[in-house]
Amino acid sequence: MKKLLWTICLLGILFPPKFGLKVQHDGISAKNGHGMLEKKESSRSNLENYDYTKYHPIEEIYKWMSQIEERYSEVVTQHFLGMTYKARPMYYLKISEPTSTLKKIFWMDCGIHAREWITPAFCQWFVKEILQNYKTDPRISRFLRKVDFYILPVLNIDGYVYSWRKDRFWRKSRSSHNNGTCFGTDLNRNFNISWCNVGASKNCTHQTFCGTGPVSESETKAVSSFIEDKKDSILCYLTIHSYGQFILTPYSFTKTKPSNYDELIRIGQKAAKELKAKHGSNYKVGSTSDMLYFTSGNSRDWAYHIGIPFAYTFELRDNGTYKFTLPEDQIQPTCEETMAAVLSIYDDIYEREWGFN
Amino acid sequence: MLARRRPAGPGPTALLLVALLAAEARASWLIRRPLSPSGPELRQAARAALHFFNYRAASPSTVRVLKEVLNGTALIREEGENIKVAFSIESYRTENSQLGTCSALVGFKDHKSRPTVNISCTPLLDQKERKKEDYKLYKQIKQLETPPFETTIPGKLGDMDPSLQPLWELAMIGNSFLMWEKTTSTSSYYYVQQITNIKKWIRPDDFIILHYRLLLHEFRTQEIISCHLHLVWHPEKPSKTQYHCQDSGTQENGSGNSEGSGFL
Numbered sequence: 001m002k003k004l005l006w007t008i009c010l011l012g013i014l015f016p017p018k019f020g021l022k023v024q025h026d027g028i029s030a031k032n033g034h035g036m037l038e039k040k041e042s043s044r045s046n047l048e049n050y051d052y053t054k055y056h057p058i059e060e061i062y063k064w065m066s067q068i069e070e071r072y073s074e075v076v077t078q079h080f081l082g083m084t085y086k087a088r089p090m091y092y093l094k095i096s097e098p099t100s101t102l103k104k105i106f107w108m109d110c111g112i113h114a115r116e117w118i119t120p121a122f123c124q125w126f127v128k129e130i131l132q133n134y135k136t137d138p139r140i141s142r143f144l145r146k147v148d149f150y151i152l153p154v155l156n157i158d159g160y161v162y163s164w165r166k167d168r169f170w171r172k173s174r175s176s177h178n179n180g181t182c183f184g185t186d187l188n189r190n191f192n193i194s195w196c197n198v199g200a201s202k203n204c205t206h207q208t209f210c211g212t213g214p215v216s217e218s219e220t221k222a223v224s225s226f227i228e229d230k231k232d233s234i235l236c237y238l239t240i241h242s243y244g245q246f247i248l249t250p251y252s253f254t255k256t257k258p259s260n261y262d263e264l265i266r267i268g269q270k271a272a273k274e275l276k277a278k279h280g281s282n283y284k285v286g287s288t289s290d291m292l293y294f295t296s297g298n299s300r301d302w303a304y305h306i307g308i309p310f311a312y313t314f315e316l317r318d319n320g321t322y323k324f325t326l327p328e329d330q331i332q333p334t335c336e337e338t339m340a341a342v343l344s345i346y347d348d349i350y351e352r353e354w355g356f357n
Numbered sequence: 358m359l360a361r362r363r364p365a366g367p368g369p370t371a372l373l374l375v376a377l378l379a380a381e382a383r384a385s386w387l388i389r390r391p392l393s394p395s396g397p398e399l400r401q402a403a404r405a406a407l408h409f410f411n412y413r414a415a416s417p418s419t420v421r422v423l424k425e426v427l428n429g430t431a432l433i434r435e436e437g438e439n440i441k442v443a444f445s446i447e448s449y450r451t452e453n454s455q456l457g458t459c460s461a462l463v464g465f466k467d468h469k470s471r472p473t474v475n476i477s478c479t480p481l482l483d484q485k486e487r488k489k490e491d492y493k494l495y496k497q498i499k500q501l502e503t504p505p506f507e508t509t510i511p512g513k514l515g516d517m518d519p520s521l522q523p524l525w526e527l528a529m530i531g532n533s534f535l536m537w538e539k540t541t542s543t544s545s546y547y548y549v550q551q552i553t554n555i556k557k558w559i560r561p562d563d564f565i566i567l568h569y570r571l572l573l574h575e576f577r578t579q580e581i582i583s584c585h586l587h588l589v590w591h592p593e594k595p596s597k598t599q600y601h602c603q604d605s606g607t608q609e610n611g612s613g614n615s616e617g618s619g620f621l
Contacts, residue, residue, distance in 0.1 A: 055514055168513050169550065169572065169581045186579075199577075207579040244576075282425055284395040292397060293577050320404075320548045321422060321449070323574060327515035 047071050052125050053331045055117050057164050058088075061153055064124065065091055072131045074098075075144070082222025084158045085175040090222055095130055095149040104353070105230060106143075106346060108238040109152040109223065112187050112299065114159030114170045115324045116242040118316050118334055123153040123240065125335035126342065143346060146354055147235070156187055156219060169324060173217055177204040185211040188241075189295065190220040191302035194253040199295030210297050227303060236349055237303035237311040238342065243323050244292075244315035245283045247272055247341065250304040252288035253296035258304060261287070267348045268312065271341040278337035281317065288313065310349055314338065390431040392440070399429040402440035402472075404546055406461035408537035409474040415596045417526040418490035419481045420449040420533075421457065437466040437542065448481050449526065455481045465542035472540060491592040497523045498557065498565055509553045527567060528552050531588035534598040535573070550574045550581065564591045573602065 047067045056064070069078040075097055081090040096103065110123035130149060134140045143149075154160050158174035172184030182204035189200040195214035196202060203209060215221050227234060249264040251257075258264065268285040275283050284291055288298075304311035317326055317334045326334065392399045403426050411420050429442035440463045448455040461476035482490065501520065504510075510525050511517040517525060532549040539547055554570040566589055573582040584602035601610045 169574075171579060201578075207581070286395065290396065319423065322511060322515045323548050323550050325511050325513060325515035325551070327511070327517070330515070 052121070052128055052335070054328055055121060055331075056124075058154060058157055058161050061120065061124070062091070065093060065153070068093065068127060068131070075134065076131065081152065081226055083218055084156075085173055085218050086158045088157045088161075090152070090155070090157060090219065092150055092152040093127060095127070095134075095144070095151070097134075097144040099145070101146065103146060103148045103233070105148050105150055105234045106236045106238075106349075107150045107152075107227065107234055107303075108240065108342075109155045109299070110240045111154035111160055112156050112239060113241060114156050114163040114172070115168060116316075117163070117324070118242045118326045118331065119240040120154045120160070121331050122316065122335050122338055123151050125331075126339060127151055127153070129339055139343065139347070143350060146350070147346075152223070155223060158219075159184065159187075171207050172209065173219055175211075175217055177212070185209050185217050187217055187219055188239075188299055189297040190215060190217050191224060191297050191299050193298070193302040193305050194296040197296045198253055199293055200297055208295070214297065223299065224302065227308075228306060231306050231308060234303075234308045235310060235353065236346070237300060237308045238314065238345075239300050239303075239312075240314045240316065240338075242316040242326065243318055243320070245281060245317060245319050246291055246313070246315040247283055247285045248288045248291060248300075248313040248315065249285075250287060250301050250311060252292075252298050252301055253294060255287075255289045257287065260309060264310065264312070267310070267345055270348065271344040274344040275337045275341040278340050279333045281337055282319075283341070310345070312345065314341070388433040390433060392429050392431055394426045394428055398431060398440065398542075399426045399442050399444075401540070401542065401546060402429065402442045402461070402463040402465075403444040403459075405465075405472045405537060405540040406442065406459065406463050406474050406476045407444075407446065408533045408540065409472075410459065410461075410476050410478060410533075412530060412533035412537055412598070415530050415590065416487055416491050416592075417494050417523070417530055417590075418450070419487050420526060420529045421446040421459075421478065421481070422449050424456070427458070437464065437469075439464045446478065449529070453481075457481055468541055470541050471538050472542070474537070488592065494523045494526060495565065495592050498527060499559060501557070503557045504555055506554050508555070509551050510555075511551065524555060524557070524567070525552065527565070527590060528569060528571070528586075528588070530590060530596065531567070531586045531598045531600070532571060535571075535584065535586060535600050535602075539573075545578075546576045548574050548576070560589075564589050564594070 047064070050064055065078050069076050075095050077094050077096070078091050079094055081092050083089060108123060108126065110119035130140055134144055156173055159170055159172055162174055163170045170184070172186050174183055175185055176183055186200065186208045189196065189208050189210040192214035196210035199208065200210040201208045211217055215224055227237070247268040249258065249261065249268060265285060272283040272285050275281060288295065298313070300311045300313045316338060317330060403423055407421055407423055424445040424447045427443040427445060429440060432439040432441070442463065443458065443460045446457050446459055457479040459476055459478035461474060464473035481487070501523065504521060510521050536547045536549065539545070550572040552569045552571045556568040558566050560566060566587070568585070568587050571584050571586055573584055575582060582602050582604055584600050586598065586600040588596065588598050590596040
């Protein structure tokens with residue numbers, strides 16, 4: 001019996017595709033993507049081995065957040081924001097240099113739409129860059145003298161999980177409607193700003209379903225009550241999406257321009273220029289209603305509306321070639337160029353607020 | 358062409374007539390409207406034009422991708438508008454890093470699909486090279502073993518096995534036809550996210566038949582639409598595309614003929 005068990009183990013180790021444990025994800029076999037779906041982190045899964053140029057499932061992102069907090073405990077704390085519909089905890093990372101100064105806040109969230117995998121990848125990249133360079137890079141260290149960074153790597157955790165396990169192109173949350181016949185709300189149509197007036201659907205089968213009411217979703221509640229609470233300190237609200245290659249200012253629900261529109265555009269265009277200098281990518285800058293289409297109930301418009309002066313939506317790569325399934329070999333260049341844009345925006349806001357100190 | 362009517366006299370009727378006049382004049386004038394190169398209208402027109410070009414050229418080795426809109430104007434007609442647009446393109450095969458430009462006149466009829474397109478583009482390769490590349494792809498596809506039914510191109514991680522790339526490039530001919538047909542002026546635009554359930558066979562007259570399911574991403578509504586597409590292709594002969602889509606419950610069918618490399 002023992003010999004048989006050992007033989008089977010040996011075969012499983014030597015010929016995993018034939019005899020090994022194969023995890024079957026609904027509709028997608030291990031033959032796709034060369035078995036990447038069941039590729040687990042090696043047993044020595046610590047921060048030094050974390051590959052920022054690969055897409056990570058939520059379990060690995062949770063683990064990464066704890067490891068980041070532990071490794072950079074002098075500046076990083078992990079905080080609970082709220083629960084998802086399926087009772088998964090939402091965590092954000094706060095990067096803060098402990099001083100007695102009252103700091104302003106730069107907020108960034110990623111993964112509000114499940115299928116936009118490049119966005120959580122960018123949030124992780126951003127955190128890594130700040131933490132690896134804050135001691136040596138004067139540009140970053142000056143930010144930390146006056147500002148705390150708050151980063152929410154995955155806002156729509158339930159949707160993200162669903163896009164890994166069941167439907168790669170899922171967009172919404174996973175809340176249940178109509179007696180369990182209909183699932184998910186578009187979290188970026190669920191915020192309390194001109195809710196469901198345009199570019200959103202009251203039909204729960206649609207991808208832009210705005211929910212049963214403004215802020216009906218637990219994820220939206222968690223984010224908006226937090227931001228509402230801290231709005232006097234938040235200088236900049238960034239929300240990261242894909243795809244399309246845009247830097248978008250308010251508003252989406254009207255063509256009327258925000259009061260500081262010219263400044264928002266100027267800052268956005270400088271950021272797009274810095275971005276293009278990295279790898280040549282063309283990003284277009286403008287208000288969502290001018291550049292794309294009308295929508296209402298999105299997080300960025302809401303954040304701006306409650307008083308956060310600088311609010312942008314980023315739409316990352318690409319331009320229609322790979323769309324949501326941006327290949328992993330583009331993660332690094334995308335993150336590098338986006339980083340350049342974000343830091344440029346932060347520079348402009350910083351100098352406006354505190355001069356050139 | 359100014360006033361075609363004279364106001365009958367002063368008073369409220371004058372106002373009414375002025376209003377009518379303005380409405381009538383607008384309808385019969387060709388109003389020229391400058392458009393921003395980064396705005397959605399020119400991008401929409403450029404996309405529609407390029408889809409049409411790629412489908413008509415039916416050359417999988419020289420599929421073009423929109424790079425940047427350069428300039429353009431809209432000419433407003435009674436039933437819609439004509440958009441004149443110039444844009445830069447690059448080869449889908451990024452390793453070739455070939456660039457080019459196109460200029461097109463795209464006619465949108467109010468809310469109707471199948472915009473009329475008149476387009477010319479600079480060549481990416483010379484005629485001989487292109488024929489050679491298309492034949493190379495033709496041979497590759499002929500020799501290729503049909504991938505398993507559930508294989509998706511690209512994969513979940515955006516990965517594409519190099520051996521499957523010719524299938525994706527050929528599918529772009531059919532996909533371009535579909536995307537062109539469905540494009541309207543009112544900012545509905547489409548990209549093919551993925552192809553799967555691929556069936557391939559060779560007809561006795563040496564045409565390649567490709568039949569597959571595709572997922573179409575509609576940008577404005579963010580919906581993912583499932584379609585089936587049937588493509589008949591040969592490097593030097595006119596090709597044919599047929600499709601049907603499950604578009605929010607209703608079925609949409611379309612079919613069309615593309616020219617083969619004779620177009621260029």
